[in-house]
Amino acid sequence: MSRCLLVFALIVPLAAHSQKTPKQTEVKVQKTSISRDQEMQLGKQFAGQVEREMEVIHNPEIERWLNQIGQSLAKTPQANAYPYYFKLINDDSINAFALPGGPMYVHTGLLKAADSEGEVAGVLAHEMSHVALRHSAAQIGKQQTYGTLFQIVGLAAGTLTQDQNGQCGMVCQITQAGTSLGQNSVLMKFSRGYEKDADLNGARMMSAAGYDPIQLPTFFEKLVKTQGTAAEPRGLALWMSSHPATGSRVQYVSDDIKFYPQRSYKANTGNFAKIKKLVAAVPPPKPQPGKLIQAKEGASGRTNLPAGMKDYPANGFSMGFPSTWQAGQAAPGGSLYIVPQGGVSKTQNGGVELINGAMIDYYVPQAGAASTNLDASTKEFLDGLKKGDTNLRADNPQRVQVGNKVALKTRMTTKTSAHQDPDQVVYLYTVARGSGLWYTALAGQTTKMSDLDPTFKQMIDTVQFPD
Ligand SMILES: [Zn+2]
Numbered sequence: 001m002s003r004c005l006l007v008f009a010l011i012v013p014l015a016a017h018s019q020k021t022p023k024q025t026e027v028k029v030q031k032t033s034i035s036r037d038q039e040m041q042l043g044k045q046f047a048g049q050v051e052r053e054m055e056v057i058h059n060p061e062i063e064r065w066l067n068q069i070g071q072s073l074a075k076t077p078q079a080n081a082y083p084y085y086f087k088l089i090n091d092d093s094i095n096a097f098a099l100p101g102g103p104m105y106v107h108t109g110l111l112k113a114a115d116s117e118g119e120v121a122g123v124l125a126h127e128m129s130h131v132a133l134r135h136s137a138a139q140i141g142k143q144q145t146y147g148t149l150f151q152i153v154g155l156a157a158g159t160l161t162q163d164q165n166g167q168c169g170m171v172c173q174i175t176q177a178g179t180s181l182g183q184n185s186v187l188m189k190f191s192r193g194y195e196k197d198a199d200l201n202g203a204r205m206m207s208a209a210g211y212d213p214i215q216l217p218t219f220f221e222k223l224v225k226t227q228g229t230a231a232e233p234r235g236l237a238l239w240m241s242s243h244p245a246t247g248s249r250v251q252y253v254s255d256d257i258k259f260y261p262q263r264s265y266k267a268n269t270g271n272f273a274k275i276k277k278l279v280a281a282v283p284p285p286k287p288q289p290g291k292l293i294q295a296k297e298g299a300s301g302r303t304n305l306p307a308g309m310k311d312y313p314a315n316g317f318s319m320g321f322p323s324t325w326q327a328g329q330a331a332p333g334g335s336l337y338i339v340p341q342g343g344v345s346k347t348q349n350g351g352v353e354l355i356n357g358a359m360i361d362y363y364v365p366q367a368g369a370a371s372t373n374l375d376a377s378t379k380e381f382l383d384g385l386k387k388g389d390t391n392l393r394a395d396n397p398q399r400v401q402v403g404n405k406v407a408l409k410t411r412m413t414t415k416t417s418a419h420q421d422p423d424q425v426v427y428l429y430t431v432a433r434g435s436g437l438w439y440t441a442l443a444g445q446t447t448k449m450s451d452l453d454p455t456f457k458q459m460i461d462t463v464q465f466p467d
Pocket residue numbers: 126127130190195198242243
């Protein structure tokens with residue numbers, strides 16, 4: 001009895017006290033079944049996808065500036081000690097996003113819309129807070145899509161091979177639609193509660209790094225006013241629709257700032273005006289390989305193909321293939337496979353091995369896409385293939401035509417990991433394009449080549465490029 005009284009006596013004064021003094025809103029790091037290591041691994045793999053689909057600007061001065069601001073925020077306790085890094089993407093829509101574990105991307109459009117360094121810092125702090133508070137990781141855990149995501153990321157070849165009647169399995173359907181990261185609702189769309197937490201944590205982060213925290217909500221509200229709302233977004237389409245407004249951002253951040261230690265906000269690199277000029281001078285984005293091999297949105301494909309063939313109309317080319325085969329990426333951002341049933345198998349390290357069928361992608365030469373040259377780039381590509389596969393033997397390339405373009409055809413032989421009939425013939429077709437060396441590897445087990453040869457010829461004959 002006396003113990004109960006004691007407990008009661010302890011609670012009352014505390015409750016009375018909390019009524020008198022307003023308390024600062026608590027911001028929580030979300031609990032999730034995903035480990036920090038898994039989170040970082042996911043982020044890394046999605047970063048690979050982003051950088052194959054979008055053009056990262058390699059400008060040392062802009063990169064240095066962005067990382068200078070970002071790293072000063074990353075050092076604050078609110079950043080939760082993730083290994084953040086910051087890259088600029090050539091895209092004029094107003095957007096920025098951070099991936100689980102710390103990779104962060106800022107669109108040129110965002111820097112063009114910002115009027116001060118503090119505004120840029122505000123967006124970084126908000127996005128970094130989604131990482132620090134483990135919002136994506138928690139959503140993945142909650143929706144139990146973690147397995148699916150990891151399967152997709154970790155190359156799930158099974159569904160490409162196991163389905164009946166050439167039907168595409170779940171992973172294949174997802175990747176066929178060309179899931180780009182911006183459309184991934186689990187990773188990129190947050191609840192209003194998470195939004196408010198990211199605003200508050202971001203404002204505290206800014207203050208700790210010496211930036212005026214009120215610039216976080218004022219920039220967001222200015223963007224909504226000048227660019228449209230979440231319901232009717234203009235330039236802000238992606239960002240605002242994935243970061244719903246949570247009432248008055250300015251109001252609740254102002255309330256939070258009352259709890260911060262008194263200080264003057266002096267953080268400033270002094271380079272903002274110069275960076276704005278450099279960003280304005282960046283040439284328009286070049287199409288990226290990851291986008292070019294994806295099916296073109298809304299395109300139904302050609303209907304004048306030979307009987308029994310259907311079309312794969314991609315952003316960078318079109319190719320016909322037997323209608324009983326399947327086309328899809330085994331991983332977002334990965335190569336395109338067009339294969340008959342059983343045409344690919346899963347390797348021990350979780351990758352995909354082509355046994356029979358086609359693999360299509362772009363090879364970007366080491367000196368950059370702009371240096372793509374048919375003979376030299378094909379040689380560089382072949383040398384790389386030989387290094388990775390000691391069984392590979394290549395004949396001298398022959399000059400042919402593919403889609404009305406000069407192409408090289410290289411016949412190769414190698415061995416697959418298939419137990420029966422491991423000997424394989426591969427015809428590699430290469431065409432120099434603005435975004436790199438377009439290539440198709442048409443491969444088959446030697447015993448199947450008499451069937452595959454006419455099919456491969458038909459596929460190559462149907463290739464078309466948009467320009
Ligand atoms: Zn957000």
